[in-house]
Amino acid sequence: MFRSLRSACVALALLVPAAAMAQSAQKPTAQKPNILYIVADDLGWADVGFHGSEISTPTIDQLANEGAALDQFYVQPMCTPTRAALLTGRYPMRYGLQSFVILPEQTYGIPLDEKLLPQLLKEAGYDTAIIGKWHLGHADRKLWPSQRGFDYQYGGLIGEIDYNTHKIQGVTDWYRNEKKVDEPGYVTTLLGKDAVRYIQAHDTARPMFMYLAFTAPHTPFQAPKEYVDRFKSIGDPNRRTYAAMVNAMDDQIKAVLAALQKKGMRENTLIVFHSDNGGTRSATFAGQIHTEGKLPASNAPFRDGKGSLYEGGTRAVALANWPGHIKAGKVDQPLHVVDMLPTLVARAGASTAGTKPLDGSDVWQTISTGAPSPRKEIVYNIEMFRGAVRQGDWKLFWRTTLPSQVELYNIAKDPGETKNLAAENQPIVAELQKRIDDLAKEMKPSLFFQATFKSYLGRNAPAPAFPNDDAFFTQGD
Template identity: 60%
Template sequence: MIARRLCNYFALFLAGLCAILALPVAATDAAPRPNILYIVADDLGYNDVGFRGSDINTPSIDKLANEGVRLDQFYAQPMCTPTRAALMTGRYPLRYGLQTLVIPSGMSYGLSTEERLLPQALKEAGYRTVMVGKWHLGHADKKYWPKQRGFDYFYGAVLGEIDYFTHSAHGVRDWYRNNEPVNEQGYVTRLLGRDAVARIMEHDPHVPLFMYLAFTAPHTPFQAPPEDIEKNNHIADPTRRTYAAMISILDEEIGKVVAALEQKGMRENTLVVFMSDNGGTTLAALAGEADVSKLKLPADNAPYRGGKGMLYEGGTRVTALANWPGHIKPGVVDEVVHVVDMFPTLAGLAGADTDTGKPLDGVDAWPVISQGKPSSRSEVVYNVEPFRAAIRQGDWKLVWRTPLPSALELYNIAQDPQESTNLSATEPDKIITLKARAEQLAGESAKALFLVETQAAVMGMVKDMPPVLPNDEAYFTQGD
C-alpha cells in the first residue's frame, strides 16, 4: 500500500514535470483602517468572468470590478500552494521550499513555522482574523494549520482538493471548524459562503475584520448540483457547463457575503480583493488528484498562452480586482502587481508591523491599486525551481528550461503578451542579464520540499507515510 502511494506521488511529479517540459519553446495615502475581505478562487481561467466577456454569468464579481479597479497585470505563482504561501508571507515561495508543485495529501511538510504570516501581523495590529475555505499550506501536523498560524477562526478544508458533496479526499473527510472535524451536508461552495456570512453578521463592527475567503471552486473535481448545471445550458460542452455552474455558484456566494457587509453597516469601510490563485487548468497532468484525462478541460485563459503550472502568462497572470467605495478610483490598472505585494499593502492599510520577521519580497502597491500610479515593481519572479525559471525585468521576460536539452525563450511582454515570438536569438544581452538573475535567486533558494520528501520516500528513508490528517481514527472511518 505504502509502495503504491509512493509510486503515485512520484508519478504525479513526473507527469507534471514532463507536461511542463514538453511545452514548445517559443507612498500610501492616509485612510481609515479598513475591514479586509480577501477572496481567492481556485484555478479560475483568466477569461472566465463576465466582465471579460465570458459566456459564464458572474454579476456579483462584475459589479465589484465595474465599481472598483480591474488589475490587468496581477501576477500569482503558477500553482496553488506557492501562491497561497506568497500571499501569506509576502515572500517568494523559493525562500522556504514551497516553489515546486503543491502539497499532496500524503506528504508531511508545510509552510515553515519560521515564517511570519499576514494574519499574525494583522492580529497583532488589533484585527479579528477569520479564515473560511481552503488552506493547502500544510495538513499532516496541526502546527501548520490556520488556527496555529494567526487566524482566530477557521472553517473549511486543510487539503488541496475535496469532493464538493462528501467533503472528502481519498475517502477521508476533510472538513473542520477550529481544528475540530465537522460532519454536515451541503455543497462546499455554498457552505463556505454561508459561514462567511455568519461570521460577518456576528462580528463586532468596532473591531477591524480580516476575512480570508478561499473558495475551492472551480478546482477539480468538476461537480455542481444538477439544477445549477441546467441554468448554464447555453454552454454546449458538458464539462464547461458544469465548470460554469461552479463559477456561477461562487459568484452567488460572493454576492451574499458583500450583501452581509452592507446589512451589517460595514461595506463602506471594507476593502474587497478578488483573485485566482493561478491560471485555469489546461493540462490534465496538472489538474489535481482527480482523473480528468478523458475530459475536454474547460478553463479559458485567453488571450494568454498556457495555464496552471506553466510559467507563461496564462498560468501566472490572473484575474484580479479591488473594491473599496470612496477609496479606490474605478477603472482599469495595467501596472504590474505581484501577489507578494499584498502583505505589505494590506499591512500598511492596517497599521501593522512589516519590519518584524524576515525581509519581504513584496512592495506596497496601494498607490497603484487605489489611484493607478506607476508601479515601483521593476521585476516579476514567476518562479525559480531546479528544472526551470522565469524572470521579467521591465518588459523583458525570460523562460528558461534547464534539464538537457535546455531551452531559452525571451519575450517582450509589452509588445507580445501572448508570447508568440521568441526573441532569444536576437537579444543576447537580455538573455545574459536575466539568466544571471535567475542563477542568483536559485543560489538563494531553499531546497524544494516536494522534491526533498519525494526523494527521501523513494530512497527508503521514510518508513511510513504520515496519516492524511492528524485526527481521531474513528472519525476517518466515516468516509463519505
C-alpha cells in the same frame, strides 16, 4: 468691569472645548478598514464576465467595474506557492515551497519561522478568519491555520476534495476550528453561508480580516443541478459544469457582500479578489480526483495555464474594491501577490516587525489611483529545473533540464508569447539568465521534492497524512 471680564473668560472657556469638539467631529480618527480577501481556485483569465466570458459573474463584474481591474496581477503557477507568497510577502523559493503543491500524503508545510499576514493583522487588533482552503500544511497541528494567526477556521486543509462528500481518498477533510465536521452540503455554498454567519456575528468595534478561499472551480467538476441548468447553451459537459461552479461562487460572493451591507461594514471594507493561478490546461495539473473529458478553463489570450511559467499560468484574474478609496478603472501595471502583505499591513496601520525580508512592497497608489507601479521586476518562479523573470517588457523563460530551452518575449507587444526573440537579443538574454542564476543561489531546497524522494526511497504513504484526531485533540496546545 471685572465681572464682565470674568463672564467673558467663562464664556471663552466654554467655547474653546466646544470648538475643539466640533473640529474633532469634522476630522474623525481614521478607522481601520475591514479586509475581505477572496481567492478563487484555478479560475481561467477569460472565465469572468468582465473579461468577456459567456460565464455569468455579475457580482465579480460589479466589483471590478466599480473598483480597480488589475490587468497585470501575477501569482505563482500553482496553489500552495501562491497562498504562501500571499501570506508571507516573500517568494516561495525563499522557504522551499516553490515547486508543485503539498499532496495529501506529505507532511511538510509553510515553515514555522515565517511570520504570516494574519499574525500581523491580529497584533494590530483585527479579528482574523479563514473560511475555505488552507493547503499550507495539514499533517501537524503546528502547521494549521489557528496556529498561524487565524482566530477562526472553517473548511478544508488539503488542496482538493469532493464538493459533496468533502473527502479525498476516502478521508474527510472538513474542519471548524480544527475539529472535524461531518455535515452535508455543496462546498461552495457552505463556505459562503459560513462567511455570512461570521459577518453577522462580528463585533464591529474591531476590524475584520476574512480570508475567503473558495475551492471553485478546481477539479473535480461538480455543481448543483440548478446551476448546471443555467448553462444549457454550453455544449461541452465539463465547460457547462465549470461555468456552473464559477456562477455558484459568484452567488456566494453576492451573499457575503449583502451581509456586509446589512451589518453596516461595506463602506469600510477593502475587497481583493483573484485566482491562485491560471485555469488548468494540462491533465498533469488537473488534480488527484480523476476527471474525464476536455479541460474547460480558458486563459485566452495568454499561453498555457496552471503549472506553467507562461502568462496563462501566472497572470491571474484580479480586482480590488473599496468604495471612496479606489478609483474605478483598469490598472495595467505589473503587480505581484507578494505585494499584498505590505500593502494590506500599511492600510491596517499594522507593522511588519518579525517578518523576514519581504519581496513585496506597498503598491497602494497603483491599486487605488492607477499610478505607475514601483515594481520593476516580476519573478515568476525559480526552481532547480526552470526559472522565469521579467524586467520591464522583457520576459525570459529558462528551462535548465536537458535539452535546455531559452525563450525571450516582449510581453507588451506579444502577451500571448508567440515569438521567441532570444536569438536576436543575446545581451538581454545573458542579463536575465544571470538574474535567474543569482536568485537560484538564494533558493532553499524544494520541500516537495525532498518529500517525494523520501517517500519513494523509504515508506510510501498514499493515504492523507492527517494526525489521529482522537489522540491529537487530547494533547492540547
